[in-house]
Amino acid sequence: MIEEQQKLIKEAIAGKSAPFGLLYDHYQPIVYRFIYLKVSHREEAEDLTHQVFLSAWQNISGFKIKKEASFIGWLYQIARNKVIDHYRTKKPTVDIDNIADPPEIGKSNEETADFRIEIKMVKKAIPLLNEIEQDVVIMRFVEDLTSKEVAEILEKSEGAIRLIQHRAIKKLQNILKQ
Amino acid sequence: MNIFEILKELKNIKPDQEYAKQSRYLILSQTPVNKKITVAEIFDWISIHRLATAASLIGVFILLVVLSVSYLPGNKNSLVAEADEINASIKIKLNDMGYQLQNPAEININEIPNIQKNLEEVTKLMKEAQILSENNKDKNMGEYLEKIKAAQALLTEIESLLVK
Numbered sequence: 001m002i003e004e005q006q007k008l009i010k011e012a013i014a015g016k017s018a019p020f021g022l023l024y025d026h027y028q029p030i031v032y033r034f035i036y037l038k039v040s041h042r043e044e045a046e047d048l049t050h051q052v053f054l055s056a057w058q059n060i061s062g063f064k065i066k067k068e069a070s071f072i073g074w075l076y077q078i079a080r081n082k083v084i085d086h087y088r089t090k091k092p093t094v095d096i097d098n099i100a101d102p103p104e105i106g107k108s109n110e111e112t113a114d115f116r117i118e119i120k121m122v123k124k125a126i127p128l129l130n131e132i133e134q135d136v137v138i139m140r141f142v143e144d145l146t147s148k149e150v151a152e153i154l155e156k157s158e159g160a161i162r163l164i165q166h167r168a169i170k171k172l173q174n175i176l177k178q
Numbered sequence: 179m180n181i182f183e184i185l186k187e188l189k190n191i192k193p194d195q196e197y198a199k200q201s202r203y204l205i206l207s208q209t210p211v212n213k214k215i216t217v218a219e220i221f222d223w224i225s226i227h228r229l230a231t232a233a234s235l236i237g238v239f240i241l242l243v244v245l246s247v248s249y250l251p252g253n254k255n256s257l258v259a260e261a262d263e264i265n266a267s268i269k270i271k272l273n274d275m276g277y278q279l280q281n282p283a284e285i286n287i288n289e290i291p292n293i294q295k296n297l298e299e300v301t302k303l304m305k306e307a308q309i310l311s312e313n314n315k316d317k318n319m320g321e322y323l324e325k326i327k328a329a330q331a332l333l334t335e336i337e338s339l340l341v342k
Contacts, residue, residue: 017206024202032193046193050201060210115187122184141185172181 009071012060020057027072028053030143031079037126037138038083048086052078073153080135125175133168140165258319264326271333275340289339296336303329 005026011019031052036045055078056063063074126134132154139150140161147165151158307325310318 015210021202021206024205028198028202029192032198033188033191036191037188042194046197046201049193050205053201054205054208057205057208058210115184118179118184119187121179122181123188137185141182142188144186144189169181176179176181 005071006065009063009065012057013063015061017057020060023071024053027075030072031075033142034076034138035079035083037123037142038134039086040123040127044086048079048082051082055082076135076139076153080131084131121176122172125172128175129168129171132164133171136161136164137168137172261319261323261326264323264330268326268330268333271330271337275333275337286340293336293339296332296339300329300332300336303332 005023008019008023012023028049032045032049035048035052036042039045039048052075056075063071065071126137129137135154136150139145139153140147145153147158147161151161154161156164303325307322307329310322310325
């Protein structure tokens with residue numbers, strides 16, 4: 001799988017669009033979720049995700065494969081910059097009611113009305129964390145990456161990641177208690 | 179409320195399929211922008227292609243040497259067997275290098291001057307070895323072996339310098 005991905009990345013760097021299309025299919029939902037949970041707005045998340053992949057494709061020749069997590073790390077980096085630029089031009093407005101316009105959530109047995117409300121509350125709370133806490137919470141607990149993978153992507157030590165995640169979860173719990 | 183369970187559930191957030199399809203189409207219809215090429219990069223490119231040429235040249239020498247060695251009389255001679263072994267190892271190294279040269283992005287650009295210097299030395303050694311094998315083959319076998327062993331050692335060094 002990793003070798004296959006590396007091959008696709010190399011071909012995309014060579015300017016082939018079909019391999020980049022396959023990379024898009026694989027990583028686009030991940031990047032979309034990452035942005036959506038930060039901006040809490042579906043259309044804005046769609047627009048920013050589009051910009052991330054457009055930027056990645058236009059600058060793919062400058063991408064250097066360093067390690068396994070480097071491509072998704074690179075995409076996350078572009079996404080973070082796009083979100084920051086987005087907030088520079090527009091004041092962040094976490095509109096609680098706007099979250100009533102949710103993206104598709106898979107139907108699980110536990111999706112009772114209460115559970116839906118809790119999901120909505122957590123989604124509303126994530127943008128209240130600081131940037132790095134948001135990144136760690138999304139990568140560790142939504143995307144289920146290991147501390148090591150998150151550390152590689154965010155270029156921090158595993159210890160630092162554990163510390164941030166501990167602080168972020170505590171903060172989330174406090175926000176939700178209020 | 180189990181916060182971890184809820185966070186896990188957020189993985190079900192998915193972009194609208196129609197939007198994803200349209201975005202994909204729009205992105206792939208664009209041509210990737212080539213980065214601006216600097217003078218230094220042009221020199222790097224030239225160096226890489228010089229390397230490829232040098233490697234091909236050595237390949238030709240190797241082929242000639244290998245051919246001449248296989249026609250040497252008394253192939254049971256241990257020196258000839260050793261020469262065959264070294265030539266085979268050199269051919270493998272050259273094949274590997276040829277493959278690495280197809281992916282310039284993986285090449286250690288900083289070491290190109292050293293690699294090139296070593297490759298020129300290998301070429302020289304192999305050319306001398308070829309001349310030795312063409313002239314009085316039996317008499318020159320010892321010297322011939324020394325030349326190809328030196329070339330083999332240099333290629334090992336080049337291999338370690340080549341890849342990032």
